[in-house]
Amino acid sequence: MMKEKEPPVPKERAETTRQALLEALRSGRSTARALSVTLGLREKDVLAHLEHVARSLAGQGSALGVSPATCLGCGYVFEDRRAFGRPSRCPRCKGERIEAPKFFVEP
Incomplete structure (x- = not known):
């Protein structure tokens, strides 16, 4: 029988x-x-929370910056x-x- 993986428990904060x-x-x-x-x-x-944080930051005059993903094989940068x-x-x-x-x- 396969043991089910326990979901991560959020830290108390x-x-x-x-x-x-x-x-x-x-x-x-x-x-x-x-x-x-x-x-x-x-x-x-x-990832879902990041979308909301990006909107919140835009309302505060700041922005969520993203360094784009990059292919390690050929160096392609996913800029768009x-x-x-x-x-x-x-x-x-x-x-x-x-x-x-x-x-x-x-900033």
Whole structure:
């Protein structure tokens, strides 16, 4: 019988998830996976929260910066990509070794 994987348990904190995400983004560039480990959330949930954080920052006169994903095989940079997630494959070389985008708060 296969043991079911337990979902990650969020850490106890006084701030909301999005406030914690914003603080993590202000401390430096991070991938969605690194943010998910830091916050104790699923990577998919972090990506959803990033969309809301981007809108909140725009309303405050700041912005969510994104260092685009890059193909490790041919060096293709996914500059025009709107989605926050890591692309599955490179359009140029069809490789699947993609460096994930990194997120940060622009001043």
